[in-house]
Amino acid sequence: MKLKMWLWVSFKNLVWVLAISVFYSLMMSTEEHPILSRLELMPYYLTIGGWMILCVLSGVSLFYYIPLSVSLGSTRKACFFGLQMIKIIPCVIITALCLAIACFIKSDVTAGVLKLLPVIFMVLLSGGSIGAIISCVKLRFGKAGAIIMVALFAIIGGVNGFFLASNGKFNFAKLNMDGDSTLTLIVGLVTFVLFAGSVITQYLSLKKYEVKLI
Amino acid sequence: MKELLDEGKSIYIQIQEMIETDILRGVLREDERIPSTNELAKLYIINPATAAKGVNLLVDSGILFKKRGIGMFVAPGAAEKIRTQRKKAFMEEKISELLNEAKSLGISKEELIDMIRNGGTKQ
Amino acid sequence: MSKLVCKGVSKKYKDKLAVKNVDLTLESGKIYGLIGRNGAGKSTLLSLMSAQAPLTAGSVEIDGEPVWENQKSLNRICFSRELNVSGNNGIAGMKIKDYLKMAALYYPAWDAELAARLVDAFEIDIKKQIMKANKGMLSAVTITIALASKAEFTFLDEPVAGLDVIAREYFYKELLSEFSESGRCFVISTHIIEEAANVFEDVIILRNGEIIANENTQELIDRCKYVSGLEEAVNKATSGVETHHAEMIGRAKTVAAILRGGEHIEENEDVTVKPMSLQNIFVALCGEEVQQ
Numbered sequence: 348m349k350l351k352m353w354l355w356v357s358f359k360n361l362v363w364v365l366a367i368s369v370f371y372s373l374m375m376s377t378e379e380h381p382i383l384s385r386l387e388l389m390p391y392y393l394t395i396g397g398w399m400i401l402c403v404l405s406g407v408s409l410f411y412y413i414p415l416s417v418s419l420g421s422t423r424k425a426c427f428f429g430l431q432m433i434k435i436i437p438c439v440i441i442t443a444l445c446l447a448i449a450c451f452i453k454s455d456v457t458a459g460v461l462k463l464l465p466v467i468f469m470v471l472l473s474g475g476s477i478g479a480i481i482s483c484v485k486l487r488f489g490k491a492g493a494i495i496m497v498a499l500f501a502i503i504g505g506v507n508g509f510f511l512a513s514n515g516k517f518n519f520a521k522l523n524m525d526g527d528s529t530l531t532l533i534v535g536l537v538t539f540v541l542f543a544g545s546v547i548t549q550y551l552s553l554k555k556y557e558v559k560l561i
Numbered sequence: 562m563k564e565l566l567d568e569g570k571s572i573y574i575q576i577q578e579m580i581e582t583d584i585l586r587g588v589l590r591e592d593e594r595i596p597s598t599n600e601l602a603k604l605y606i607i608n609p610a611t612a613a614k615g616v617n618l619l620v621d622s623g624i625l626f627k628k629r630g631i632g633m634f635v636a637p638g639a640a641e642k643i644r645t646q647r648k649k650a651f652m653e654e655k656i657s658e659l660l661n662e663a664k665s666l667g668i669s670k671e672e673l674i675d676m677i678r679n680g681g682t683k684q
Numbered sequence: 685m686s687k688l689v690c691k692g693v694s695k696k697y698k699d700k701l702a703v704k705n706v707d708l709t710l711e712s713g714k715i716y717g718l719i720g721r722n723g724a725g726k727s728t729l730l731s732l733m734s735a736q737a738p739l740t741a742g743s744v745e746i747d748g749e750p751v752w753e754n755q756k757s758l759n760r761i762c763f764s765r766e767l768n769v770s771g772n773n774g775i776a777g778m779k780i781k782d783y784l785k786m787a788a789l790y791y792p793a794w795d796a797e798l799a800a801r802l803v804d805a806f807e808i809d810i811k812k813q814i815m816k817a818n819k820g821m822l823s824a825v826t827i828t829i830a831l832a833s834k835a836e837f838t839f840l841d842e843p844v845a846g847l848d849v850i851a852r853e854y855f856y857k858e859l860l861s862e863f864s865e866s867g868r869c870f871v872i873s874t875h876i877i878e879e880a881a882n883v884f885e886d887v888i889i890l891r892n893g894e895i896i897a898n899e900n901t902q903e904l905i906d907r908c909k910y911v912s913g914l915e916e917a918v919n920k921a922t923s924g925v926e927t928h929h930a931e932m933i934g935r936a937k938t939v940a941a942i943l944r945g946g947e948h949i950e951e952n953e954d955v956t957v958k959p960m961s962l963q964n965i966f967v968a969l970c971g972e973e974v975q976q
Contacts, residue, residue, distance in 0.1 A: 349790060352786070352789055410774065411774065411775060415774075415775050415778075416790070418736055418763065418765050419787055419791070420734075420759060420761060420762065420790055421755075421790065422753045422754070423753060424753060557731070557738060558731065558737065558765070560768040560770075560774050561765050561768060561774045561775055570959055571902050571905060571906055572882050572902060599860075603857055603860050603864075605882070606853065606856045606857065606860065606879075606882060606883060607883065608882065608883055608884060608885045609860070609864050610714075611882065611885065614902070661952060661953050662953075664953045665953040665954075
């Protein structure tokens with residue numbers, strides 16, 4: 348397995364997440380709240396931005412790195428593990444980044460972040476999983492799959508728009524921390540289903556994968 | 562050495578003929594090393610195995626000989642041998658072709674001999 | 685000497701058999717030409733031999749080791765695919781430089797020096813995206829990957845299609861020098877038969893997914909002849925011989941005769957026997973369905 352390549356892809360995806368998060372925080376910064384003073388909100392942007400970006404990128408990988416790798420002599424098995432790596436590694440690093448920020452800046456917002464770290468991780472993982480499932484559906488069912496994909500991307504856009512429109516009014520600080528165990532449980536359950544679904548669909552897609560074009 | 566290859570004629574025969582012609586013309590002399598099959602292959606853009614086949618035909622007929630680890634060399638008396646072989650081939654191929662053509666044109670043997678005597682020009 | 689062996693290889697797409705029960709042995713130290721009409725199954729066969737597509741039936745092995753999902757065997761194969769420029773899918777948006785980097789990462793015996801030399805000689809602009817490169821440059825990239833991979837079994841699909849005459853000659857020379865140095869096995873599929881014929885030691889002719897000829901190129905050329913003349917005379921001369929692609933004009937008839945061991949057609953005043961080129965042979969064997 349070409350560990351180096353899949354690590355490189357993971358970090359490339361991570362850079363995209365960081366970029367979109369910085370973009371969000373710039374959009375959101377106002378005169379009274381310049382960007383640096385709102386660094387505590389960064390985990391929020393990282394989670395939302397990461398969810399979207401990882402969804403897109405882990406989906407795209409199936410049509411980009413897989414034909415490339417298989418045509419260059421990789422086994423499908425190695426590709427399968429590679430896809431799992433690029434789903435998990437960015438989530439781990441982003442969660443660690445959120446932890447670092449929360450440790451660095453002490454506020455009630457970051458206190459919430461600390462409590463919600465497992466949720467952050469799972470939300471990010473669910474993003475990558477959704478993208479993976481959609482891409483497998485597209486590979487299997489072609490155009491119909493593509494339509495589903497577009498529809499889902501529209502929903503992703505909508506959700507994203509909602510969070511953007513909420514303009515920081517909705518953030519971790521406002522979540523009811525008493526209910527976090529229920530929240531964790533629900534998010535955990537959904538993420539588990541999505542992640543398991545992505546593993547199964549990716550396994551099925553790769554098992555007899557055929558390079559048609561690169 | 563480089564001449565163009567004909568289509569439709571076996572490449573190894575052409576390689577054989579070209580080396581022979583070079584020996585007749587003195588481009589290659591007795592006891593001299595000839596280009597290796599890989600060199601011939603690159604020069605004519607042909608498969609080395611085909612070049613080797615042409616060279617081996619010449620080894621079989623004693624025109625070239627092999628020095629182990631060094632390469633192929635022109636055998637002593639090669640030019641004379643080639644001349645004899647070509648004369649024989651001339652008789653067998655060119656003359657029979659000539660006779661076939663003459664027959665389909667209704668030219669008799671005597672007429673043909675006359676034509677040859679006159680060097681191909683009309684009496 | 686290594687061998688890649690295909691046994692009963694078939695590939696079915698929906699209801700169409702693209703490759704039918706192919707038995708084929710490739711040996712290291714040989715250059716094979718794979719020729720066939722469009723849609724004859726050339727690319728599919730190369731895909732199957734390099735495990736880039738799953739088999740419907742049969743097996744592909746290198747020295748007894750399966751190729752499918754076996755990294756050890758896959759490390760010995762390179763199938764340098766034609767690059768797609770549609771831009772919607774695949775790596776069309778990738779820079780040539782990055783594609784070469786990926787190849788260097790994946791092929792264990794990658795020759796970076798050779799790759800750099802070929803990039804220079806073909807004047808490949810490595811900063812370009814694949815979809816923005818012209819057809820000649822894409823062919824050059826495909827060739828660079830194939831030669832620099834140093835894989836024991838290297839397959840090239842239409843490598844010269846986009847190249848001009850000068851680049852084509854350069855490619856054949858590089859191919860031959862790499863071949864004589866390394867003794868690798870090359871399989872080259874091509875439409876431009878005439879100029880490639882001399883480079884192929886063996887030729888494999890594919891028709892409708894089946895191998896209809898697989899033998900030494902020069903021997904095949906030696907045993908294929910055009911026979912022409914008066915119809916009755918031609919029929920008499922070729923009786924009992926496999927003939928193809930008969931053409932009649934008035935009383936004159938021309939056929940392509942394929943002689944088996946020991947068979948011989950004597951030229952006489954009524955019948956002309958002429959040699960055939962590989963392209964003529966290909967047309968005679970594969971052109972029959974379009975003759976009428």
